[in-house]
Amino acid sequence: MPAPALSVTDLALSSGGRQLVHPLTFSMVAGERVALLGASGSGKSLTAAALAGQLPEGISAGGTITFGAGFGAGSGKGQAALIRQDPATALNPLVPIGRQLAIPLRSAGYSRADAQAEAARLLARAGIGEPAKFLPRYTGQLSGGQLQRACIALALACGAPVLVADEPTTALDAVTQNTVLETLRMWSTGGRSLLFITHDLAAAASLCTRALVMEAGRIVEQGPMADLLRNPRHPYTVRLVQAASRSGEPLAADSSAEGAAPRSATATAVAA
């Protein structure tokens, strides 16, 4: 069994005495792509922020988050890059996109010229056509979908071993969505892990080998994606699969990820 790239043990989040996320325990192995599904308000974004060390003010956290030894053991900032649900808050409106992308690249040892070239390449991988034109632009000069892709490029530039993508394709047209999903798939080859948060079950099924399902701050079901699609147990998961099936989207689970969990295990509903 490969060592986990990320181990979360009893992660609990609260605000002013209100429990928002009840103790969660899960892990991901290197190269694994895991979907985090769940109803609106179930705690997905707060969990994502906790993993990236970017919890909003006023949220208290308990439990432990440990990153694997493959990219340097330890926990904390820098181990997980976060593509935020709200791209506008992730970027500095006063600094051109190219310069923002260059910051992590320069820290990683790129020369100034190479950082600009890599920044353009990452924008292209995130689905931006003619990326050189975007480098000098400010966030206020980008559409919502372009902003989202700039955030994806920024997360890729961080080169973290774990990428947490919080609804990264919501503002994108179908063609660009496919480009981004393919980029996320490519990104995870070579041992990097992806936690993909989405309401789009078809996208999750095409990208991820395993899924966690949250409801009301708890993981209520988890297992291989194929089993979850074939035999959902928890009532929320049943509704999710039924709704996606009705919409006619093909729900084929991906099995190509490195470190994919064994398919023999059946999806398990977790007692709340």
Ligand SMILES: Nc1ncnc2c1ncn2[C@@H]1O[C@H](COP(=O)(O)OP(=O)(O)OP(=O)(O)O)[C@@H](O)[C@H]1O
């Ligand atoms: N900064 C905050 N302070 C207090 N409560 C918060 C804060 N952010 C989120 N919450 C609450 O925590 C709960 C979980 O929110 P979260 O944003 O993680 O849900 P989510 O599953 O990501 O929802 P969605 O799918 O709509 O993005 C909700 O009840 C929300 O109101």
